[in-house]
Amino acid sequence: MTAANSRAALLAFVGTQILPHEADLRRMLTRLGVKAHERDDIVQEVYCRLLRLDGVDHIDDPRAYLFRTARNVVLAQIRRNRVVSIMTMQNLDDLHVADAMPNPETATAARVELNQVLGLIRDLPERCRQVFELRKVHGLSQAETAARLGVSENIVEKETAKGLTAILKTLSASPLLTKRVPASAPGARHVVD
Amino acid sequence: MSSIDQLASNWVARRYSGRMDAAAEAAFQVWHDADPRHAGAYLRAEAAWVLLDRSQVLTHGDGISEDILSSPLSALPNRARPEPTRRAVLMGTVAASVAALAGMAWFLRSRLSFETGRGELRKVPLADRSLAAINTDSRIDVAMSPRRRDIHLVKGEAWFEVAKNPDAPFVVSAGDIRVRAVGTAFSVRRHDDGADVLVTEGIVETWSVREPGKKTRLSAGDQAFVADAARVATAYEPDEVTRKLAWRERKIILREETLSDAVAEFNRYNEQQIVIADPSLAGLKLVGGFDVDQPEDFARSVHAASEAPVSIRSDRIIIGTQSGAG
Missing domain, CATH: 2.60.120.1440 (Jelly Rolls)
Incomplete structure (x- = not known):
């Protein structure tokens, strides 16, 4: 697999299998008393660990993987003497098994998923929405989008950054329903760290 | 959202603009590699950007609202401002x-x-x-x-x-x-x-x-x-x-210390003493990092984590019993 291919596979995996659970992870961390800026640190470190993976094919249960990685990140932060609000060891282990809690992401129809993704774009402020519809739904380039809207490329780029920040904020607050990738071998779960 | 997340969005927008030159690419790499949180935030933002491509795949490109083609952009509000840096500088030189x-x-x-x-x-x-x-x-x-x-x-x-x-x-x-x-x-x-x-x-x-x-x-x-x-x-x-010298930065770091050890540590620093009213809580193992002079923060976190009742008064903090009792 080439580097570009594996980056594309990782992005697809993170976008469809990890991001949708981020809001639940943040909610769990909030419940444990972790403050907002500490949550940001922890979430960013979790994504950074995903970067170090050789591949993602071996991850049968991305949600469980996400929570387990977050637990390890919290422990690593404490080892580096970072101020991270308390958790009992018991609660850290709850993080570990949080995937056992009932969660809404059961097999979701493609239509529902489509509506959710389109909903992310639809909820943007008007000008952001126009940029994202042209670029993401119609697949136009930035230059084509600028020409179509009659504005400079700089403006399109600014709107892109602004809209992406807004979408990430939405994703961090509410879970997205996604189609679950079936486990390759039921009963045989990998433990990954 | 932290300012790191906003910078990550800016870089995604720039790198997918079709206008990246070698200098910008080099600047991106410097930022990306400077901190694991940068790399993580960028992966997250790029993954969201790519996720949105699914709207194209799923609609086969015909899900667009047509009004947009006839509504040109006018002056744009420019309100995006990075949040102030939140990291406090620790320890004097x-x-x-x-x-x-x-x-x-x-x-x-x-x-x-x-x-x-x-x-x-x-x-x-x-x-x-x-x-x-x-x-x-x-x-x-x-x-x-x-x-x-x-x-x-x-x-x-x-x-x-x-x-x-x-x-x-x-x-x-x-x-x-x-x-x-x-x-x-x-x-x-x-x-x-x-x-x-x-x-x-x-x-x-x-x-x-x-x-x-x-x-x-x-x-x-x-x-x-x-x-x-x-x-x-x-x-x-x-x-x-x-860990034991974290006090030089006015911090208390706990790595699986018991509640009773943690409380003894906080009580070294504060007039507002912490009391454990319920002995069954004393062995609770804790992890976390705190400021030495914020025993209330600590007590609230213990409450959030263990659901033990906590009563906070100006002279002392009681963990393990309802306010008024004991």
């Missing part, structure tokens, strides 16, 4: 305070006492250019001469960064316990029956005056409890040494 004292006459500070109240932390440059950090509720007496540097730890705990001077041994006494260094950094905490010694740099020698011939050498990363009876329990635990 040691070097600066030492340098400021460089010209001071030797004898001026040759015999001095330094004392701290509960919750106070003092960093004092000594006459020989060594530095002492004195923890809560502690006192040191300093006696300097050209041949000897004697520090008496009367009570509490202090950490020393010792200026090199082979002609004048630097000796800390804590009750019967002695710790000697030439050029190094270490801390001593006095207890009723001995002293804790933690070494952060170099080598020290420690002994009890009851058995002056029996000396123990400790190196960087070692922690030891030296009993008055001259028994020394040593362990090489650099992480533990760092």
Whole structure:
């Protein structure tokens, strides 16, 4: 697999299998008393660990993987003497098994998923929405989008950054329903760290 | 969302603009590699960007609302501002305070006492250019001469960064316990029956005056409890040494310490004492990092994590019983 291919596979995996659970992870961390800026640190470190993976094919249960990685990140932060609000060891282990809690992401129809993704774009402020519809739904380039809207490329780029920040904020607050990738071998779960 | 997340979005927008040049790419790499959180935030933002492509795949490109084609953009509001940097700067610069004292006459500070109240932390440059950090509720007496540097730890705990001077041994006494260094950094905490010694740099020698011939050498990363009876329990635990010296940055770090140990630690620093009313909670294992002077933060976190009732009053904090009871 080439580097570009594996980056594309990782992005697809993170976008469809990890991001949708981020809001639940943040909610769990909030419940444990972790403050907002500490949550940001922890979430960013979790994504950074995903970067170090050789591949993602071996991850049968991305949600469980996400929570387990977050637990390890919290422990690593404490080892580096970072101020991270308390958790009992018991609660850290709850993080570990949080995937056992009932969660809404059961097999979701493609239509529902489509509506959710389109909903992310639809909820943007008007000008952001126009940029994202042209670029993401119609697949136009930035230059084509600028020409179509009659504005400079700089403006399109600014709107892109602004809209992406807004979408990430939405994703961090509410879970997205996604189609679950079936486990390759039921009963045989990998433990990954 | 942190400012890192906003920067990550900016970079995604830039890199997918079709206008990246070599200079921008180099600048991106520098930012990306500067901090694991940058790399993580960028992956997250790029993944969201790619996720949105699914709208194209799923609609086969015909899901667009047509009104957009006839509504050109007008002036854009520009309200995106990065959040203020939130990381507080910890610890003053040691070097600066030492340098400021460089010209001071030797004898001026040759015999001095330094004392701290509960919750106070003092960093004092000594006459020989060594530095002492004195923890809560502690006192040191300093006696300097050209041949000897004697520090008496009367009570509490202090950490020393010792200026090199082979002609004048630097000796800390804590009750019967002695710790000697030439050029190094270490801390001593006095207890009723001995002293804790933690070494952060170099080598020290420690002994009890009851058995002056029996000396123990400790190196960087070692922690030891030296009993008055001259028994020394040593362990090489650099992480533990760092953890126990977090007070120099006014922090308490817990790595699976019990609630009762954590409470004892907070009570060293604050008039507002914490009391554990329910003994069954005492063994609860905790992890986390706190400011020494924020016992309420700590208590609230214990409550969030364990659901134990917590009652906070101005004079004390009670963990394990409802307000009013006990």
